[in-house]
Amino acid sequence: MESLEILKKKTNLLLDIAITLMVSGANTNRANTSINRFALVLGCRAFSMISHKTLVMTLTDNHTGETYTKVQNMPSYAINFTTISCISKASWKALENSWSFEQIEEEFKNIRSRKRYSRIQVLLAVSLAGAGFCNIFGGDYISMAVAMVSTFVGLFVLQEAHKKDYNMYFRVLLASFIASSVASLGVVYDIGDSPDLALATSILFLVPGVPLINSFTDLLDNNLLNGQVRFTSGLMIVMAIAMGLFGALLIFQ
Amino acid sequence: MTEFFKILEVAIWSGVAALGFGILFNIPKKAIFTVFFLGFIAGLIKFILLHLNTNIIVASFAGALTVGFLSMPLAHKIHQPPVVFSIPAVIPMIPGYFAYKTVLAVMNFTFIETESAKRGELINDIFSNGFTMFFILISLTIGVSFPLLLLRKTTVKNMSRKLED
Numbered sequence: 001m002e003s004l005e006i007l008k009k010k011t012n013l014l015l016d017i018a019i020t021l022m023v024s025g026a027n028t029n030r031a032n033t034s035i036n037r038f039a040l041v042l043g044c045r046a047f048s049m050i051s052h053k054t055l056v057m058t059l060t061d062n063h064t065g066e067t068y069t070k071v072q073n074m075p076s077y078a079i080n081f082t083t084i085s086c087i088s089k090a091s092w093k094a095l096e097n098s099w100s101f102e103q104i105e106e107e108f109k110n111i112r113s114r115k116r117y118s119r120i121q122v123l124l125a126v127s128l129a130g131a132g133f134c135n136i137f138g139g140d141y142i143s144m145a146v147a148m149v150s151t152f153v154g155l156f157v158l159q160e161a162h163k164k165d166y167n168m169y170f171r172v173l174l175a176s177f178i179a180s181s182v183a184s185l186g187v188v189y190d191i192g193d194s195p196d197l198a199l200a201t202s203i204l205f206l207v208p209g210v211p212l213i214n215s216f217t218d219l220l221d222n223n224l225l226n227g228q229v230r231f232t233s234g235l236m237i238v239m240a241i242a243m244g245l246f247g248a249l250l251i252f253q
Numbered sequence: 254m255t256e257f258f259k260i261l262e263v264a265i266w267s268g269v270a271a272l273g274f275g276i277l278f279n280i281p282k283k284a285i286f287t288v289f290f291l292g293f294i295a296g297l298i299k300f301i302l303l304h305l306n307t308n309i310i311v312a313s314f315a316g317a318l319t320v321g322f323l324s325m326p327l328a329h330k331i332h333q334p335p336v337v338f339s340i341p342a343v344i345p346m347i348p349g350y351f352a353y354k355t356v357l358a359v360m361n362f363t364f365i366e367t368e369s370a371k372r373g374e375l376i377n378d379i380f381s382n383g384f385t386m387f388f389i390l391i392s393l394t395i396g397v398s399f400p401l402l403l404l405r406k407t408t409v410k411n412m413s414r415k416l417e418d
Contacts, residue, residue, distance in 0.1 A: 030334070079277075081275075081279055081337045082280065084334060085281050085337050086281075089333075116279050117276050122277055125275075125276035125277065126276070128273050129274055129277075130270075130273070132345065133345065135266040136270065136296065137349065137350045199353065200353035201349055201350075204347065205273075207344065207349070209343075212390065213340050213343075215394075216395060220399075220402055238352075249356070
């Protein structure tokens with residue numbers, strides 16, 4: 001009986017790690033590999049079925065042959081590459097130094113409590129990225145400033161909508177509409193040499209780069225189902241961005 | 254010479270854009286410089302190729318492929334999984350302007366233009382911009398993930414060797 005309790009605890013920990021990885025934006029293969037590494041350290045074998053919203057895992061103890069299966073739902077996705085990086089590193093260290101269950105649990109707790117960049121840091125960095133985009137497409141400095149301001153406002157709206165827990169695609173639509181509306185003012189009042197470039201770049205901070213790239217790695221890995229799910233989710237975001245831009249163009253042109 | 258500085262400036266802004274997205278994705282502090290560097294290199298390669306009149310799809314693919322291959326040794330060097338900096342680094346190459354032109358043409362076609370000759374031009378715009386956008390997106394994703402898939406073989410090999418010990 002004792003050993004089954006331990007197996008339950010191990011399964012819970014591994015499930016939490018896998019879910020954290022998926023939610024942070026790792027591809028399916030990475031989640032599987034990390035889980036297998038940790039399971040190896042804990043003297044078990046793990047078999048899991050990973051989908052977009054649910055994770056099913058069966059853990060088999062190598063010595064007793066006991067198994068334990070659990071299904072868990074995933075929270076909403078929030079991309080966090082620091083978490084992915086730390087868990088990956090921890091899995092290597094665990095394998096090299098044969099960590100105990102408690103050590104892994106402790107390390108995972110530490111990783112989870114790490115702070116993200118502050119809101120203002122993110123706002124400033126992404127606004128600068130918006131200005132950079134404008135330059136890449138050939139905009140002049142005034143247009144870059146317009147792109148920067150509209151990105152800032154758009155991202156601010158996105159974060160506020162996130163706090164209010166609106167539907168994900170609605171959030172993107174709203175942010176896209178607001179950002180392109182602000183940039184459209186530049187077109188209306190003819191600010192800078194290339195106001196249309198500022199308009200085109202004001203919404204690029206919403207581009208679903210991580211779901212789309214992960215979708216292709218999943219597809220190439222033959223995780224076809226997850227790949228398709230990610231692609232659809234990315235496509236929905238792209239459509240939401242286009243709809244927002246569409247609305248702003250209709251009003252301002 | 255001014256051409257060269259122009260390309261250099263654009264490449265630097267590519268690095269800045271990559272870094273901005275990196276911060277949005279919460280990359281580790283250690284990876285900040287690497288992300289900037291990879292974004293810079295990708296921009297440099299893409300714009301030099303564009304300057305030499307290469308097709309934009311090919312140029313984007315070359316940039317993404319370079320990021321994918323460079324991210325492998327860099328990943329080993331600073332002990333991070335390669336995805337952490339390869340994804341932010343290719344984001345500046347996303348074909349935003351083509352996407353915008355496609356949406357604009359679709360809108361004009363549906364809501365505004367009634368003259369049939371102009372509508373024909375708009376269909377041309379929709380298809381040329383839309384497909385350019387689509388193929389750039391595909392070449393970016395394949396360019397960046399292909400080297401990572403090649404690398405994976407070796408990591409799995411290391412792991413199974415460990416298993417046998």
